[in-house]
């Protein structure tokens with residue numbers, strides 16, 4: 001049995017993760033950890049921690065997991081740079097521990113990213129639109145960032161230039177965020193869960209690749225896959241695609 005501690009257990013993703021772990025025959029829930037709980041005590045006896053908190057302080061949470069020798073499957077988005085450096089430093093002292101940062105655990109979203117990176121080598125223009133529920137803290141979404149980074153890498157490798165754009169006058173934000181040269185637009189709308197479109201344009205044609213998560217249950221097969229595999233994947237891995 002693999003013992004799993006869920007951090008951020010009272011949140012939307014945390015609750016779904018607790019249910020999924022409890023329903024899995026080969027996993028046991030060792031702790032449900034909230035904001036006011038003692039993290040180190042909660043990690044006692046855990047093999048794997050699933051981190052589903054908001055972005056604030058998540059770097060310290062992941063670093064603590066690593067320091068305690070507990071593998072960390074991290075769904076939290078909206079943190080990069082200095083936070084990652086903290087996690088890398090912790091991993092240097094505990095190299096057999098695994099950390100997976102997965103901006104999206106849904107199989108369809110992982111495939112969307114792969115298809116979009118492939119298609120973006122062949123189209124002149126590409127932009128990303130992500131659409132989420134209005135309670136989301138970070139923009140653009142972690143998935144949209146990861147998608148844009150993969151698109152940018154594929155275009156660089158294929159020698160494709162920037163998407164054409166004649167804009168010389170615009171209201172701040174009208175053209176979205178620039179992620180490695182790829183425009184990313186964020187919509188926040190009551191009723192939505194998590195959705196993403198990649199729009200690709202060439203002379204006289206458009207290709208749209210879209211993924212919809214209608215329910216947080218869509219993320220759970222990916223979470224469980226990661227929990228089951230992480231012990232064999234020491235070090236820092238970014239993206240569930242590396243586990244598939």
Ligand SMILES: NC(=O)C1=CN([C@@H]2O[C@H](COP(=O)(O)OP(=O)(O)OC[C@H]3O[C@@H](n4cnc5c(N)ncnc54)[C@H](OP(=O)(O)O)[C@@H]3O)[C@@H](O)[C@H]2O)C=CC1
Nearest residue numbers: 008010011012013034035053054075076077102103104105
């Ligand atoms: N990778 C993926 O596939 C997915 C990732 N996400 C990401 O997961 C994260 C969580 O999303 P969601 O569940 O919707 O957010 P919620 O706000 O519903 O849940 C976050 C939970 O974490 C708690 N929390 C905050 N800080 C701490 C802490 N230091 N220790 C323990 N618990 C803490 C919050 O408590 P409090 O309410 O007191 O602040 C809250 O209960 C987001 O970053 C989101 O982008 C979401 C969906 C899929």
Ligand SMILES: O=C(O)C1=N[C@H](C(=O)O)C[C@H](O)C1
Nearest residue numbers: 077103104136141142143194
């Ligand atoms: O906050 C969310 O809800 C989601 N967050 C992740 C992200 O930022 O990409 C994954 C999914 O889009 C849902």
